Amino acid sequence: LAKTTQPISMDSYEGQEVNITCSHNNIATNDYITWYQQFPSQGPRFIIQGYKTKVTNEVASLFIPADRKSSTLSLPRVSLSDTAVYYCLVESSNDYKLSFGAGTTVTVRA
Amino acid sequence: GAGVSQTPSNKVTEKGKYVELRCDPISGHTALYWYRQSLGQGPEFLIYFQGTGAADDSGLPNDRFFAVRPEGSVSTLKIQRTERGDSAVYLCASSLTGGNTEAFFGQGTRLTVV
Numbered sequence: 001l002a003k004t005t006q007p008i009s010m011d012s013y014e015g016q017e018v019n020i021t022c023s024h025n026n027i028a029t030n031d032y033i034t035w036y037q038q039f040p041s042q043g044p045r046f047i048i049q050g051y052k053t054k055v056t057n058e059v060a061s062l063f064i065p066a067d068r069k070s071s072t073l074s075l076p077r078v079s080l081s082d083t084a085v086y087y088c089l090v091e092s093s094n095d096y097k098l099s100f101g102a103g104t105t106v107t108v109r110a
Numbered sequence: 111g112a113g114v115s116q117t118p119s120n121k122v123t124e125k126g127k128y129v130e131l132r133c134d135p136i137s138g139h140t141a142l143y144w145y146r147q148s149l150g151q152g153p154e155f156l157i158y159f160q161g162t163g164a165a166d167d168s169g170l171p172n173d174r175f176f177a178v179r180p181e182g183s184v185s186t187l188k189i190q191r192t193e194r195g196d197s198a199v200y201l202c203a204s205s206l207t208g209g210n211t212e213a214f215f216g217q218g219t220r221l222t223v224v
Contacts, residue, residue, distance in 0.1 A: 041217065043218055044201075046212045046213065094209060096141065096143075097143065097166065098153070099155070100153045100154070102152055103152050
């Protein structure tokens with residue numbers, strides 16, 4: 001049973017905000033939500049991690065509702081270079097291995 | 111270097127041959143991971159090292175795959191009697207202590223078995 005469900009693909013245009021929602025209905029109390037980004041021919045790169053409410057850094061924001069059964073990664077004002085695959089992961093604080101799904105392929109067009 | 115380094119970046123080998131893939135983790139990182147990624151899919155866990163020991167090798171697909179990390183730093187993934195189905199990108203990652211700490215990935219080795 002997959003830990004997370006996210007859209008297979010999303011298209012956007014430069015300057016728009018992109019929001020990717022991930023479902024994780026079976027999230028446990030000690031689980032964190034982490035997002036990774038992967039460009040072609042590169043390994044995944046950590047973007048952001050959160051437990052509840054909202055987390056923001058220089059790259060993105062992560063919104064987590066009170067029930068924590070979903071989360072939304074928000075990429076403000078995307079550019080062509082934000083075209084990548086975005087993975088939503090749910091891992092406990094004791095997990096050492098990451099369980100990746102197929103991710104969401106975000107394509108940004110001019 | 112500042113990041114995780116993997117060599118070679120590309121490897122083409124004939125079916126049945128033996129290959130070794132090398133990973134240089136970030137200095138001081140005790141945790142090291144190997145993942146395998148096929149086209150259109152997310153990375154799939156292979157093995158996890160904490161220091162020199164393989165703490166979890168449950169993701170290795172069969173006994174043709176083996177990995178070592180003799181001094182707790184550099185790791186080598188070894189594949190014997192390669193098969194065409196082994197073709198994939200092999201990714202290495204390291205993290206400071208393991209657990210839920212951020213993992214840093216290398217650029218991967220693209221293995222093609224012909």
